[in-house]
Amino acid sequence: MEKIIDSINSILWDYLLIYLLMGTGIYYTIRLKFIQIRRFADINRHVFGNVFRKSGKADQDGMSSFQALATSVAAQVGTGNLAGVATAIASGGPGAVFWMWVSAFFGMGTIFGEAVLAQKYVDRIDGEITGGPAYYLRDGLKSKFLSVFFAIAIIIALGFVGNMVQSNSIAVALNSAFNIPNWIGGVLTAIFAALIFIGGMGRIASFTELVVPFMAILYIAGSLVILVANYTQLIPAFRTILSSAFSIRAAAGGVIGATVKEAVRFGIARGLFSNEAGMGSTPHAHAVAKVEHPAEQGLVAIFGVIFDTLVICSITALINIVTGSHTLGLTGIEMTQKAFNLGLGNFGTGFIAISLFFFAFSTIIGWYYFGESNIRFLFGRKGINIYRILVLVFIVIGSTLAVDMVWKIADLFNGLMVIPNIIGLLILSPKVIAVLADYEKSN
Numbered sequence: 001m002e003k004i005i006d007s008i009n010s011i012l013w014d015y016l017l018i019y020l021l022m023g024t025g026i027y028y029t030i031r032l033k034f035i036q037i038r039r040f041a042d043i044n045r046h047v048f049g050n051v052f053r054k055s056g057k058a059d060q061d062g063m064s065s066f067q068a069l070a071t072s073v074a075a076q077v078g079t080g081n082l083a084g085v086a087t088a089i090a091s092g093g094p095g096a097v098f099w100m101w102v103s104a105f106f107g108m109g110t111i112f113g114e115a116v117l118a119q120k121y122v123d124r125i126d127g128e129i130t131g132g133p134a135y136y137l138r139d140g141l142k143s144k145f146l147s148v149f150f151a152i153a154i155i156i157a158l159g160f161v162g163n164m165v166q167s168n169s170i171a172v173a174l175n176s177a178f179n180i181p182n183w184i185g186g187v188l189t190a191i192f193a194a195l196i197f198i199g200g201m202g203r204i205a206s207f208t209e210l211v212v213p214f215m216a217i218l219y220i221a222g223s224l225v226i227l228v229a230n231y232t233q234l235i236p237a238f239r240t241i242l243s244s245a246f247s248i249r250a251a252a253g254g255v256i257g258a259t260v261k262e263a264v265r266f267g268i269a270r271g272l273f274s275n276e277a278g279m280g281s282t283p284h285a286h287a288v289a290k291v292e293h294p295a296e297q298g299l300v301a302i303f304g305v306i307f308d309t310l311v312i313c314s315i316t317a318l319i320n321i322v323t324g325s326h327t328l329g330l331t332g333i334e335m336t337q338k339a340f341n342l343g344l345g346n347f348g349t350g351f352i353a354i355s356l357f358f359f360a361f362s363t364i365i366g367w368y369y370f371g372e373s374n375i376r377f378l379f380g381r382k383g384i385n386i387y388r389i390l391v392l393v394f395i396v397i398g399s400t401l402a403v404d405m406v407w408k409i410a411d412l413f414n415g416l417m418v419i420p421n422i423i424g425l426l427i428l429s430p431k432v433i434a435v436l437a438d439y440e441k442s443n
Helices: 002-031 040-051 065-076 083-092 095-120 133-139 144-178 182-197 200-229 231-244 260-275 283-287 294-322 332-344 347-379 381-400 404-427 429-441
Strands: 122-125 128-131
Touching (some): 002 095, 002 404, 083 095, 083 332, 095 283, 095 429, 122 133, 133 404, 144 347, 144 404, 182 381, 231 294, 294 429, 332 347
């Protein structure tokens, strides 16, 4: 079974999805006339203008624009920002970071399209507004099959299997830093998650708008201490990233030598996997944002990619490079943990454990909500309680498992849910272009 899954994942991620996702991003960027550059001032105006505006409590009519962004970012900023970036560097060399930036740039076009379509095709189920790819595949593309296929795939990929991986990351981090047994870490995670789940959209929105800014400030502040202490290595680090992106051997030191092809492949793949542009996850949050025009939330969604990849992932990459942890033959979370140990001493172990907890736990909340939107699509409100219980069970189980096989299953269903979403994005692109044109008439 593992060999079969490996073969399917290889076809999906190495030969199909990386080209589909990048191609879609390039297509949208061109068709939208480089909106991420042209409308950069609007992006900041809508995001930071909403930060200081009283948001109010999310209700059956949706959540504020900033709450929707926070819920989206909660899902985007996860273990991939710590472990995934290090894996990309270990596998593709420092040059992979440059290609991660490239994927983020074009992903901004894709995520704008997702958010706009999600805003355009919303539904009200049992009195509560909801939306996402399943809804624009059903109502925009008129494809019942693709909408149901997507809904099932994302429930499994994020709600169940993906949250097993996140809970395992939390349990391992708590165990390594504070000697808390994995199963206790899993139970505690499930209890805290349940307290948020049972509050519905309102409590999820309130949680993310408070926790996401806090965890971002915490991680950035701790990281800046290391970067400032190693400021003389910053320019050489950028030079290494740029030169390695195009050199014959992109990796150096203790890292296995990598070709330009590998730098491109791992950088783009990890970038897309981290910011989730085109994967169909974040539109569930953006769909329910209370905005005056769908394009406004599309612009806000672009900021999610900027923050996730160009800020958080870049900081992680720079810390690994300036401390030299990328030359020690490590990969994944071990490389990033070593970087923070080198930069912060013994405090680094606890810091990265706390950061990982917030990153992974917020992702659990975001992914739960995305899955719930699709449970509503398939079964209505009557399926939510069963879904909540199953998610909590998977969280506890995930904390006790070796996750290699779980990761592979998550990759499989993540890949499967991308395909119908990309089909919808490409066919419905004229709708997105029309929405943007309408917005630009008065802005």
